[in-house]
Amino acid sequence: MSMIAAFYGGKSILITGATGFMGKVLMEKLFRTSPDLKVIYILVRTKAGQTTQQRVFQILNSKLFEKVKEVCPNVHEKIRAIYADLNQNDFAISKEDMQELLSCTNIIFHCAATVRFDDPLRHAVQLNVTATQQLLLMASQMPKLEAFIHISTAFSNCNLKHIDEVIYPCPVEPKKIIDSMEWLDDAIIDEITPKLIGDRPNTYTYTKALGEMVVQQESGNLNIAIIRPSIVGATWQEPFPGWVDNLNGPSGLIIAAGKGFLRSIRATPMAVADLIPVDTVVNLTLAVGWYTAVHRPKSTLIYHCTSGNFNPCNWGKMGFQVLATFEKVPFERAFRRPNADFTTNTITSQYWNAVSHRAPAIIYDFYLRLTGRKPRMTKLMNRLLRTVSMLEYFVNRSWEWSTYNTEMLMSELSPEDQRVFNFDVRQLNWLEYIENYVLGVKKYLLKEDMAGIPEAKQHLRRLRNIHYLFNTALFLIAWRLLIARSQMARNVWFFIMRFDFFPSGSLQPRSKV
Ligand SMILES: CCCCCCCCCCCCCCCCCCCC(=O)SCCNC(=O)CCNC(=O)[C@H](O)C(C)(C)COP(=O)(O)OP(=O)(O)OC[C@H]1O[C@@H](n2cnc3c(N)ncnc32)[C@H](O)[C@@H]1OP(=O)(O)O
Numbered sequence: 001m002s003m004i005a006a007f008y009g010g011k012s013i014l015i016t017g018a019t020g021f022m023g024k025v026l027m028e029k030l031f032r033t034s035p036d037l038k039v040i041y042i043l044v045r046t047k048a049g050q051t052t053q054q055r056v057f058q059i060l061n062s063k064l065f066e067k068v069k070e071v072c073p074n075v076h077e078k079i080r081a082i083y084a085d086l087n088q089n090d091f092a093i094s095k096e097d098m099q100e101l102l103s104c105t106n107i108i109f110h111c112a113a114t115v116r117f118d119d120p121l122r123h124a125v126q127l128n129v130t131a132t133q134q135l136l137l138m139a140s141q142m143p144k145l146e147a148f149i150h151i152s153t154a155f156s157n158c159n160l161k162h163i164d165e166v167i168y169p170c171p172v173e174p175k176k177i178i179d180s181m182e183w184l185d186d187a188i189i190d191e192i193t194p195k196l197i198g199d200r201p202n203t204y205t206y207t208k209a210l211g212e213m214v215v216q217q218e219s220g221n222l223n224i225a226i227i228r229p230s231i232v233g234a235t236w237q238e239p240f241p242g243w244v245d246n247l248n249g250p251s252g253l254i255i256a257a258g259k260g261f262l263r264s265i266r267a268t269p270m271a272v273a274d275l276i277p278v279d280t281v282v283n284l285t286l287a288v289g290w291y292t293a294v295h296r297p298k299s300t301l302i303y304h305c306t307s308g309n310f311n312p313c314n315w316g317k318m319g320f321q322v323l324a325t326f327e328k329v330p331f332e333r334a335f336r337r338p339n340a341d342f343t344t345n346t347i348t349s350q351y352w353n354a355v356s357h358r359a360p361a362i363i364y365d366f367y368l369r370l371t372g373r374k375p376r377m378t379k380l381m382n383r384l385l386r387t388v389s390m391l392e393y394f395v396n397r398s399w400e401w402s403t404y405n406t407e408m409l410m411s412e413l414s415p416e417d418q419r420v421f422n423f424d425v426r427q428l429n430w431l432e433y434i435e436n437y438v439l440g441v442k443k444y445l446l447k448e449d450m451a452g453i454p455e456a457k458q459h460l461r462r463l464r465n466i467h468y469l470f471n472t473a474l475f476l477i478a479w480r481l482l483i484a485r486s487q488m489a490r491n492v493w494f495f496i497m498r499f500d501f502f503p504s505g506s507l508q509p510r511s512k513v
């Protein structure tokens with residue numbers, strides 16, 4: 001019997017960010033391995049015209065939860081969606097709901113965050129710092145609370161090269177930042193943002209670092225642990241391989257590459273691609289929840305959930321395998337044939353952006369205009385290249401994360417728990433994982449049918465022929481122009497022609513074409 005699964009039996013668990021990528025996988029695993037848990041409270045806001053109940057209904061009826069329904073048929077009764085907006089005071093939770101949460105909660109998993117790189121500082125602080133502070137205040141009023149697990153990111157200190165499992169202070173205290181957000185106007189905040197974030201690349205990593213400081217400062221008597229995952233990717237094994245439901249991290253780029261929009265990127269092939277499957281993160285999170293509640297470590301432990309030092313993969317290998325998978329299972333209706341050129345040179349990268357990205361978009365828009373349709377490719381390409389430029393920071397550097405606490409925890413688990421809550425990425429086969437990831441993107445994100453593969457392959461063959469035709473025509477035009485202007489080119493041309501088409505000595509080059 002798994003000790004961790006047994007631990008969650010009968011417990012009331014509060015999850016923030018349960019509608020997000022990681023939150024859904026966390027809920028799924030909890031219900032599947034501990035179907036006798038008492039209740040999972042989730043803080044959910046309304047979104048896109050859907051009520052909280054409708055959102056929960058949609059999640060529970062998704063493919064991700066198919067196995068759960070077999071082991072826990074009354075899952076609908078065990079999930080309690082509480083309306084909450086983490087941007088509001090007291091999260092806009094009703095008095096009755098708040099009372100229930102305060103008196104019943106045993107474990108908190110705080111996953112909610114804004115993960116956008118370009119969020120204005122005010123918004124990122126509100127969600128990643130202030131909301132964490134408020135949740136800790138709530139937690140301090142929960143008499144039955146056994147553990148508070150905060151999800152951060154391995155990149156919260158990405159300004160450092162070697163990162164230990166400790167909290168590094170930011171120059172300006174989080175409390176001062178929170179206070180200043182209340183009285184500074186947006187224009188001033190925008191102006192001081194680059195100075196505040198310093199050598200971090202975006203407001204996301206900066207506010208996640210501030211969030212960790214808040215956790216440390218406000219921990220009081222709480223049993224707290226922090227998890228720092230690196231780049232979270234599709235599921236490795238559970239509940240099935242390749243599940244993914246958003247564009248963050250590599251997923252969006254895999255689509256852009258598979259559809260032939262993105263064919264080259266400024267990336268360092270040998271840099272470590274520190275990807276970590278979402279089910280691995282969830283397994284570690286649940287193990288940490290158990291360990292923190294049962295063993296009550298004296299200080300706040302930080303766990304790095306990374307792959308680089310256990311089983312490194314690099315971007316070059318990843319790009320190669322992604323491309324190889326497109327050969328077997330191409331995406332439908334590609335704009336161009338997929339390609340994955342990695343260059344570390346900024347000028348080369350700009351050249352390819354012009355030639356391989358912007359020019360085809362302009363030509364396609366011209367074609368759309370000619371055929372009476374609205375041009376859209378240039379706009380789409382500009383957005384894509386903006387996205388890529390924001391991700392470039394992470395694909396041109398390698399980091400070293402120490403993993404003492406994660407390894408210590410692994411050794412504390414029984415063989416059964418090591419199996420059920422496996423977070424040992426040394427067992428991960430990257431080639432297989434990446435192939436399943438690409439397949440998952442095709443099935444669960446693009447919702448493409450496997451039956452369409454022959455047609456997709458046929459489409460790629462057509463694109464290849466168009467590509468050859470286009471290049472030949474371009475070459476001939478360029479050559480014709482050159483011959484008209486240069487005697488040397490003419491001599492070379494006739495020299496070749498003489499060898500290729502005429503018996504030796506039968507034709508003399510003409511002096512004019
Ligand atoms: C030659 C290519 C070979 C490719 C094969 C190999 C793959 C290599 C992959 C390399 C990936 C590197 C990833 C590094 C990530 C580091 C993560 C750090 C870890 C964390 O803790 S952060 C959590 C992850 N967070 C993110 O990833 C958020 C990133 N996204 C954003 O911040 C915003 O979406 C962004 C990029 C600022 C864009 O914002 P905006 O322009 O306002 O618009 P939208 O968000 O509405 O999206 C616009 C448009 O772009 C599409 N989109 C969104 N995100 C991505 C993405 N990650 N990749 C590609 N495309 C994306 C979105 O669908 C929209 O498309 P439309 O068609 O609707 O216009």
Ligand SMILES: NC(=O)C1=CN([C@@H]2O[C@H](COP(=O)(O)OP(=O)(O)OC[C@H]3O[C@@H](n4cnc5c(N)ncnc54)[C@H](OP(=O)(O)O)[C@@H]3O)[C@@H](O)[C@H]2O)C=CC1
Pocket residue numbers: 016017018019020021022023043044045046047084085086087110111112113114115127151152153154208228229230231232233246248249
């Ligand atoms: N994805 C990754 O690559 C990595 C993620 N992480 C961390 O993991 C955690 C989970 O990330 P992930 O699941 O990928 O992120 P998602 O963006 O998928 O999910 C974010 C969650 O936060 C919720 N949320 C955001 N704003 C509010 C709000 N105002 N009120 C209530 N809920 C809100 C979202 O709700 P809604 O559905 O309503 O928008 C959603 O449930 C985050 O802390 C992130 O920093 C760390 C490393 C890498």
